[in-house]
Amino acid sequence: MGRAWIVALLAALPLAACDSIASFNPFDNTERYKTDNTPIVPAERLYNEGLSRLKENDYSGAVKRFENVDRQHPMTDWARRAILMQAFANYEGGQYEEAVSAAKRYMTLHGNTPDAAYAQYLLAMSYYNQVPDIGRDQERSALAAQALADLVQRYPTSEYVTDARYKLSVVRDQLAGKEMTVGRFYLEKRQYTAAINRFRDVVAKYQTTRHVEEALMRLTEAYMALGIAQEAQTAAAVLGHNFPDSPWYKDAFKLLQSGGLEPRENQQSWISRAFRGFTRTVVGLN
Incomplete structure (x- = not known):
């Protein structure tokens, strides 16, 4: 009789376990988890759409296109250029903090490319355009000065150095x-x-x-x-x-x-x- 009871208990365990697992199964909620069915659009098309948005002064729309290039086609040359264009579009649209983030990301990932000097320039100008009047806290002025000085030091032969030196003198003043x-x-x-x-x-x-x-x-x-x-x-x-x-x-x-x-x-x-x-x-x- 003792043996029959043990057999019956072991036979019941899988059913009890299944009931317990089912009640806590995180995958049984079909509404919570949905497959991303966003169609993959060719990188060149997305990039050109971003450029078209820029021409129309639709900066937020341009940023979205360039972000899609980066997201859908990572580790490609299109993605590299799209990150830089995100910085540019945000800068042109007055979204300076977003421009700073994109420019820093470009510098981190592609700091040795020919366009790195321009990314650094966008970074510096994003801070420069936020320099407050003399009576307020000068945190942005200090950040602009550092970014401009880095540009002059790291890329002394770039086409942006002359302007950077002038703006650096303004910020230092x-x-x-x-x-x-x-x-x-x-x-x-x-x-x-x-x-x-x-x-x-x-x-x-x-x-x-x-x-x-x-x-x-x-x-x-x-x-x-x-x-x-x-x-x-x-x-x-x-x-x-x-x-x-x-x-x-x-x-x-x-x-x-x-x-x-x-x-x-x-x-x-x-x-x-x-x-x-x-x-x-x-x-x-x-």
């Missing part, structure tokens, strides 16, 4: 201007160390901008206020040596005189070291 704005605020609040740190950034990082003359004058002012005469004298001396006709030098000179001092450069100062080999080339700004 913007970043320097922001530092000056914050530095002046600290100076007015008599928070001299905080002010010096801002002006120091301008002198160290943005020497070729129009703001460097004022930064040296403000360093003279802040160091005088702290009683650090040698650094104040050095800042004024460096300002006079590099920008002898600057009105900011005249102000720095008068300030030193009021304290019984005169410009005198300390060659060991960080200010003096920052200007060794200095050559100023400032692009005119509107």
Whole structure:
């Protein structure tokens, strides 16, 4: 009798197991899983449709066509070109974050191709077109500066370098201007160390901008206020040596005189070291 009970139990297990599996079967819901019946369209046709959409200024429609090329025909030359065109179409349509994503993807996958310089240019311009006014956070300005600098460094012979250099000077001027704005605020609040740190950034990082003359004058002012005469004298001396006709030098000179001092450069100062080999080339700004 015991043997017959075991046989009966073993015979029942498969049925119970089947019932249990059926009740938790993730594949029994035919509505949840559907076969993708999207027809495969030739890559050339999709790509040309994207170009036609671009001519009609239908940028979102163009992006969709180029995305379909990339999705339906991956690892092909059509897909490579389609990624770049996604960046371009998004850029033209003002969708800068999407343009950045597509350009970065192109650089990651195809950074050694002849079109990589253009992808980098689209990346930089997408950031550049988002540069805010001087009173706002300059994160996009910093990203634009880095992308433009990368373009100049990586692709020095590309046709986009001249424009990139000009725009880089504009963005750097913007970043320097922001530092000056914050530095002046600290100076007015008599928070001299905080002010010096801002002006120091301008002198160290943005020497070729129009703001460097004022930064040296403000360093003279802040160091005088702290009683650090040698650094104040050095800042004024460096300002006079590099920008002898600057009105900011005249102000720095008068300030030193009021304290019984005169410009005198300390060659060991960080200010003096920052200007060794200095050559100023400032692009005119509107």
